[in-house]
Amino acid sequence: MDRETIKNKILTIFDEEFEIVNPGENEDLREIHGFDSIDAIELLREIEIMLDTELTRDEKKKAMDIRTFSQICDYVESLSADRG
Numbered sequence: 545m546d547r548e549t550i551k552n553k554i555l556t557i558f559d560e561e562f563e564i565v566n567p568g569e570n571e572d573l574r575e576i577h578g579f580d581s582i583d584a585i586e587l588l589r590e591i592e593i594m595l596d597t598e599l600t601r602d603e604k605k606k607a608m609d610i611r612t613f614s615q616i617c618d619y620v621e622s623l624s625a626d627r628g
Contacts (some may be wrong), residue, residue: 545620545621545623547617550617550620550624553594554613554616554617554620557568557587557590558613561584561586562579564577568613569612569613570612570614571613572611572612573611573612573613584608584610595620595623597627599623
């Protein structure tokens with residue numbers, strides 16, 4: 545999955561699930577949009593659906609330090625590449 549496709553899918557998830565429209569690439573989602581740990585768990589589930597695979601415990605742990613939209617895209621791009 546290419547980065548543009550990932551970006552568009554994540555933007556759709558943010559809009560539909562979290563009512564966050566067009567977050568800035570490097571905005572701190574927690575600070576600016578109140579994106580909390582429950583939202584993060586929901587986002588990980590949406591990523592699993594998008595990739596049609598279950599994330600491992602280690603993959604979920606790697607997501608704990610993500611703060612920005614750009615980092616989310618990097619994370620999903622990495623997961624997608626790992627799954628070929």
